[in-house]
Every structure is written in structure tokens, then in C-alpha cells.
Amino acid sequence: xxxxxxxxxxxxxxxxxxxxxxxxxxxxxxxxxxxxxxxxxxxxxxxxxxxxxxxxxxxxxxxxxxxxxxxxxxxxxxxxxxxxxxxxxxxxxxxxxxxxxxxxxxxxxxxxxxxxxxxxxxxxxxxxxxxxxxxxxxxxxxxxxxxxxxxxxxxxxxxxxxxxxxxxxxxxxxxxxxxxxxxxxxxxxxxxxxxxxxxxxxxxx
Numbered sequence: 001x002x003x004x005x006x007x008x009x010x011x012x013x014x015x016x017x018x019x020x021x022x023x024x025x026x027x028x029x030x031x032x033x034x035x036x037x038x039x040x041x042x043x044x045x046x047x048x049x050x051x052x053x054x055x056x057x058x059x060x061x062x063x064x065x066x067x068x069x070x071x072x073x074x075x076x077x078x079x080x081x082x083x084x085x086x087x088x089x090x091x092x093x094x095x096x097x098x099x100x101x102x103x104x105x106x107x108x109x110x111x112x113x114x115x116x117x118x119x120x121x122x123x124x125x126x127x128x129x130x131x132x133x134x135x136x137x138x139x140x141x142x143x144x145x146x147x148x149x150x151x152x153x154x155x156x157x158x159x160x161x162x163x164x165x166x167x168x169x170x171x172x173x174x175x176x177x178x179x180x181x182x183x184x185x186x187x188x189x190x191x192x193x194x195x196x197x198x199x200x201x202x203x204x205x
Contacts, residue, residue, distance in 0.1 A: 021130065022049060022130055023128070025115075041094070045084045079174070096177070098151075129144045130145070149178040
């Protein structure tokens with residue numbers, strides 16, 4: 001029989017995980033428009049994000065006065081991140097340019113017209129990592145989520161006001177994506193290699 005006391009709890013949870021220890025890596029679409037420094041900029045200025053969630057639909061089938069429930073199709077929620085605006089508004093311009101390349105404001109044209117990650121495609125993969133506060137600089141990576149085939153659908157407004165003192169402007173960006181995979185550590189993040197499975201932390205990767 002398990003002993004549920006403070007010592008057992010501390011041995012199980014250790015230091016837990018801290019929601020302010022995270023890293024976001026955005027691989028912008030291919031081509032010369034976006035650079036590695038753009039990726040680093042978004043990582044530094046990302047104020048908040050989320051580990052992705054998913055929903056498994058339910059099909060309700062009536063049978064002799066009862067409702068039998070069976071598994072339906074899986075859907076993935078919109079992924080949102082909040083960014084601080086830098087002094088040159090460079091980071092906001094990056095996302096505006098990405099969205100504009102999919103469908104331009106005035107001309108209604110599509111510079112990036114293919115739904116892929118190639119030089120003419122508008123989709124890219126994002127990586128969200130949960131970090132651990134330890135002796136490693138920046139924290140070691142516990143688990144990485146790879147969001148596949150992402151593209152921004154909303155770059156929020158930034159409110160301006162004379163009485164908005166002592167604060168830094170920020171804005172949110174919403175992405176659509178097809179699915180996510182996950183793995184232990186930072187597998188695949190450096191090279192962009194697809195994480196092949198939603199792996200448990202007990203699995204060896």
C-alpha cells in the first residue's frame with residue numbers, strides 16, 4: 001500500500017515544472033525573406049505561449065434507449081503566443097510580412113501560394129519546449145512539441161493611449177496547424193527533423 005505523505009510527494013514531484021521556463025522556436029517559411037536572426041528574435045521576445053492541446057471527438061450512437069459513445073475524429077486548437085514589441089517593431093513586421101505573403105492587403109495576391117514548407121510555401125513548423133531550471137545555462141529541455149504545417153491567421157492590434165504608462169507594448173499571434181508530435185528533450189528542434197511520435201517521458205528517444 002502506497003504511503004501518501006509529504007516525503008513521498010516531494011520524491012515524486014521533485015521540483016515540478018515551472019510555466020515560466022519555456023522556449024519557442026519559429027521556423028519561418030523558406031527563402032531569403034526570413035533569417036536565423038529572425039528566429040532568435042522571436043525566441044527572446046516571446047512573453048507567453050502554451051503547450052499544444054488536442055480534442056478527440058465523440059460520436060453518440062443511440063441504441064435501445066441508451067447512448068453508446070465511440071471515439072470520433074481528432075481536432076487541434078488554435079495555437080497562440082504573445083510577444084513584446086521591440087523598439088524597431090521588427091518582430092511585429094516579421095509576422096505581418098508572413099501573413100501578407102499569404103494574402104496581401106491591397107492587391108489580394110499570394111506571394112507564397114503553396115501550402116508547404118518550401119521556398120514558395122507559406123507553412124512552417126514551430127517548436128515549443130518545456131525547460132527545467134537547473135545548472136545548464138537557459139535550462140535543460142525536458143520535452144519538445146513540434147507543431148506541423150503552421151501559418152499565422154491573426155496578428156492582434158496594439159492598443160495606444162496617453163495613459164498607458166510604465167508598460168511595454170505587446171501583441172498576440174494566432175497560428176493554425178495540422179497536428180503536433182512530441183518527444184523527450186530537444187530531439188528534432190535543431191535540425192527541423194520531424195518528431196515521429198507523441199512519446200512519453202518514460203520512453204527512450
